[in-house]
Each structure stands twice: as structure tokens, then as C-alpha cells.
Amino acid sequence: MEVKAELVGSVWKITSKPGDQVAEDDVLMILESMKMEIPVTAPKAGRVKEIRVKETDVVKEGQVLVVLE
């Protein structure tokens, strides 16, 4: 399952790593946009398979940030 950016912004802090087991609503990373920290959460429980961005990257709306399995 792909977790996408809800809006344009930059990656401020990555709080998960490949292999992590996550529950629904766990914070995977925090984006920064428009003066706000915007948590990116797991839509469902699963395991982090891949993180496709690194801190300070600028991401577009709809861009895949994390792949869960």
C-alpha cells in the first residue's frame, strides 16, 4: 500500500524506517508546509517496506512517500 503526500511540502522528519511494524494512525513522517508540521500517518496497520524520500526533500501532492505491506 502506498502512502502519498496530501499536499506539497518538504520532508521535515522521518520517524519510521523500513521493517518497522506500524499500527493504523501511527506517524510515519512529518512534512512541513505552510508553517505547519503535518504528520503522515499509516492508513492501515502493516510493515514499512520502503521509504521513498529523505529529510529536506520537497514533495508534490500525491507523491508516494512510504510503501507499506
Place this chain on the structure above:
Amino acid sequence: MADEYKSRVSDLHARRKKNLGMGGAQRIAKQHEKGKLTVRERIDLLFDKGTFVELGLLAEQQPIRGIEPAPDGSPADGVITGHGEIDGRQVWVIAYDFTVMAGSMGAVGEQFKAARVRELALRYRKPIVWLLDSAGARIQEATGSTFAGTGWLFYDQVVMSGVIPQVAAMLGPCAAGTAYIPGLADFVPMVKETSSMSLGGARLVKAATGEDVTDHDMGGSQVHCYESGVGDNEVDDDAACIASVRRFLSYLPSNNSEPPPRMPSDDPPDRLVDGLDKIVPSNPRAAYDVKRVIKSVFDEDSWFEVKPTWAKNIVIGFARAGGHPVGVVANQPMSKGGILDSDSADKAARFIRMCDAFNVPLVYLMDVPGFIVGSQVEKDGIIRHGAKMLYATSEATVPKITVIMRKAYGAGYYVMCGKGYGPDVVVAWPFAEISVMGPEGAVNIIFNKQIEASSNPEETRAQLLNTIRAQINPYLAAGWAMIDDVIDPAETRRVIIHGLEQARTKKVDRPWRKHGNIPV
């Protein structure tokens, strides 16, 4: 003679009984199998016990242009019409009966029965509720160019808009033309799984475009309450749907010339709001759930959220303050940081206009980092959508109370009823940040040259950033008397209730015009 009298009366009772039986036991069982209630069970839930008065029970499909009616008749012609009471107030109903010709809209049911309800509800200035479970137009009666004489229902709905509340409860399919009934209604609850709406039903879509799709996949609540925003609240079943209709109407007057009904509350108007320090984080960039703020400020158990699952970065809904209904518009930092975008602006604008039309005061709880900027949102028409919210807030002449909780940036401050938009009370919490833009953006624009010329640009930038930051505090705005006060967050409830009381006699005169031209 006595026999003749009796037989005529018993004939009447037999006719009534037949039509009260809807489409017969078999079709009723089928309706129940789908997890749906029958139209008459729904009406029983909608109205206060024993208050329903039916008009047009004896209606039946009539011979039309050579088409003979169904041999076993079409009880009530597939639509139950009449009026009853909700919390003691008269409300009219048009309820489609799926057990009779799939609830299709026939000539009798539509042109006479439903039309009569629309006429009388408007004549008496009482709300209308549609209970929708209908295959759409009865094609065998409607096909051909006598279509030229149809379409009054939407025209009537537009005439009634803003005069009487209109609710379209989605309890089954609602395909083709009928989908404009919810499209024009003020409140549209949708039952999960069983309800759907689309401009063309699945069979028509297949014929028209070749697309293979089901009614549910195309127009179920998972589409309209989450993606399109046409549906308001997704509910689990028919009973929950009808309960939401009653709840919605409890906040509105019967028409636009009455005040909304007050409901006495045991919650003291002067109550200090506890626990906000545990809800709102001290880090101004961190998110929190604004619904927790709403629930703690307004009368206990009075919060009724509308469109909770669509455009979640803004929260709208009804609550009561000291017993009086209010419409709440609150930014939601939990979703997209509370940033305003096209959908959230649309969502708020339509709600604000509904509240204004029906004399429901507005309370704005502001924590907005601004409107989203960038190339993608410009393609989406953010200016046009954002302008709707600007328009709606300016246009609203009901009492307006603005509480600046935290962020109040740029046009976000305007559309959330900043000083320029006629609030009756505008106050800020001590951590309020009111500014045209954030310090990081401002420093680069104002001091660009100074930073570039510096021998240590980063240090200069940091110093200047602090200079700007120091100017973003509510006491500057309060010092200029641009806002009415800075308040302890615990005082929020009291300030709102006193503000509404202050504005009770509000009257705003505007220059005459036919109507304004809202951006759409």
C-alpha cells in the same frame, strides 16, 4: 340505501387498505432483505408518533398515451406524500416507495402528488424532507418529447432555497434526474452500502459511454461523502439516517423569517472551559483536534458535525451556545495542518450561506496557516474557490463571533471572519499569530537585499527573523484596538455567549441589488 352507504364506505376502506399495503408482501420482504425499511416504516420514524397526515393515498398510475397501467395498480403511485411533526413542528415529506415500480417517478406521483407537497410546504413556509429510494423517472411514462413539459421540481427547489429547509435523505438508489434533488438540498445524509446517486444509473452509463460500473461503485456514500462532497453524512442504516434528519432540523427554524428554535440547556453560560491547555499544544506548528475544542466550548452534547468525512481540513456543523443554535466554522490543524484549499473553501462557503439564510449565528474558531499556494492549486482554481468563502463570510449578516485561537495568516484571516468582515465580536487567545504571512516568508521578501549584502547572511537572517517574530503577537492588534480583546482561552464560552446576546438585535442594511454574483 343503508346497504349502498355501507358498501360504498367499505369499498373506500378496501381501497385504502390495498394502497397502505404498498407493493405487497413479496416486495416488502425483498426490501427488508436488502437491509432497508419500507417507506411507511421510515415515515413512522421520521415523525412524532401519530402525527403523519397522508395526502394522495388513493393515487394510482393512470392510462397515459396508450400505455395501460400495471394490472395490480401502483399503490399511491410509488410515492407517499403528506405532513407530520418533528419535535412538534410541521414538516412535509415526499417519500419514494421502492416496492411500487421501483419507486419510479410517474406522472401522477410527480406532477400531482410531489408537486402538491412542494406547493403547500412553500405556502405554509415549512421544511420539506425527501426520502429517496427511487429508480428515477418512470421511463415508459416519460419517454418522448412530452419531456418538454417536465422539470418543475428543480425549479421549485431553487425557488424554495433559503426560504424553507430542504433535506434529501438517501436511503436507496437515486439515479438520473432525481440526483439533482440532493444536489439542491441543504442536507444530504447517505446510508452506507444501500444508497447511491448519480446523474446516470449504471444501465444508462453502459448504454451512453460503454463504461461498466455499478450504481454503488459510481455513486455510493464512499464516493459522495468522501470524494465528491455531494453527500453530507454517511450513516449506518435507515434508522440512523432518519435520526440525522430530525437532528439536523432541530437546529433550523421552519423558514427564513423565524429565529432558530432554542433548546434549554443545563450547561451554565458562564462556565469556564477546562482542559484547553491539554488540547492545544504549546508548539505553534504542532497539530491538534479542533473538534475537542468545539465539544468543550459549546453546550454539552450539542455538537452535530456536517460533512465530517470530506475536506476534513475545515470542520463545520451545528452546536448550541446557551441553548441557541449556532453554525461553527473551525480550521482543523489535524488535517493538512488546517490549511485552506478548494474543497474546504467550498464546504465552508455553502455552510455559511445556509446558516445566514436561516438566521443561525456563526462562530468562527480560527487557527489557519493560510490558503495553500503553488502551481497545482492554481490549476485547480484556488482563487475562484477561495473567493466563495470570502463572499459567503462578507455576505452573512447573522451575528458573527470570531475567536482567533492560534494562527491567522493572510487571506485565511479574512475568510475566517477577521476584523474587516463584520464580526460582532473578534477576540484572540494569548498565543494568536495574526500576520499577512509567516516570518520565514516575510523575512525573505522584506529584507532580501540586506541579507544578500551581509557578510554573514544566515546570522543577519536569523536576527531579522526575530525582529519580525516579535511583531506577531495579539497585543499589537489589541493595542491598535483592531480586535476587541485578548482572552484567557477558558473564557471562550462566556465570550461567545455574551457576543451572541450583544448581537441579538443585529440589522445590517446593504445597497439594493437583484442578487450578487458569487464566484462558483
